[in-house]
Amino acid sequence: MKIKAVLMDVDNTLLDFGICARDSMRGVFADWGVPYREEMFPVFWEINGKLWEEIEEGHLTKEELYQIRWKLIFERLGIEGYDPVRFDDGFRKYIAESAAPVEGAYEILEYLSPKYILCVASNASPARQIKRLTKANMLQYFEHLFTSEEIGHPKPEKAFFDACLKTLDGITAAETVVIGDSLTADIAGGAGCGMKTIWYNHTHEAVPEKLRADYIVNTLLEIKDIL
Numbered sequence: 001m002k003i004k005a006v007l008m009d010v011d012n013t014l015l016d017f018g019i020c021a022r023d024s025m026r027g028v029f030a031d032w033g034v035p036y037r038e039e040m041f042p043v044f045w046e047i048n049g050k051l052w053e054e055i056e057e058g059h060l061t062k063e064e065l066y067q068i069r070w071k072l073i074f075e076r077l078g079i080e081g082y083d084p085v086r087f088d089d090g091f092r093k094y095i096a097e098s099a100a101p102v103e104g105a106y107e108i109l110e111y112l113s114p115k116y117i118l119c120v121a122s123n124a125s126p127a128r129q130i131k132r133l134t135k136a137n138m139l140q141y142f143e144h145l146f147t148s149e150e151i152g153h154p155k156p157e158k159a160f161f162d163a164c165l166k167t168l169d170g171i172t173a174a175e176t177v178v179i180g181d182s183l184t185a186d187i188a189g190g191a192g193c194g195m196k197t198i199w200y201n202h203t204h205e206a207v208p209e210k211l212r213a214d215y216i217v218n219t220l221l222e223i224k225d226i227l
């Protein structure tokens with residue numbers, strides 16, 4: 001394949017959202033004086049993951065997620081007496097400051113950036129991702145930063161990827177590859193637009209039968225064998 005542009009997801013592809021979220025959870029719990037226990041994190045992970053799936057399916061907006069995320073987590077944990085919306089504000093402030101890299105992230109960015117037009121493609125706010133990628137020393141590798149908030153449509157909507165191609169003037173969908181950890185947002189989204197796709201299976205989950213990814217990697221460095 002003759003690839004010219006690479007669209008890279010950020011969370012759980014370049015930055016380890018698990019580490020970022022755990023640290024952020026510890027931080028906001030301490031600020032609010034809520035005792036934090038490690039076994040609470042899987043509850044956050046499960047509920048947050050389900051809500052993000054609903055966003056990707058178009059059943060929920062991010063604003064709605066901010067309203068209900070901690071309400072649902074507190075209910076499950078039996079924690080009472082805290083305003084879940086303000087708690088989410090506090091949590092997101094920590095997330096905005098978090099920038100733990102995924103293993104191999106710098107090496108793969110060093111490898112890809114001279115060879116391809118490297119772009120961020122993220123369902124997040126541009127300010128937040130610029131801040132985090134700057135903190136992680138990754139921003140300099142990217143020529144374009146595509147975010148759902150700026151484009152007005154999230155991945156996996158075709159409108160998101162069409163907007164990327166519009167900016168990448170003259171580059172076709174077939175000359176573009178999407179790299180990401182989400183089978184819905186990144187893989188189904190990119191494939192639906194005619195782009196090539198590389199699924200970063202960071203949790204080493206069983207590969208679903210209907211997988212639409214052109215390639216699967218278990219580590220970021222395996223991308224070197226493809227691109």
Ligand SMILES: [Mg+2]
Nearest residue numbers: 009011012181
């Ligand atoms: Mg991701």
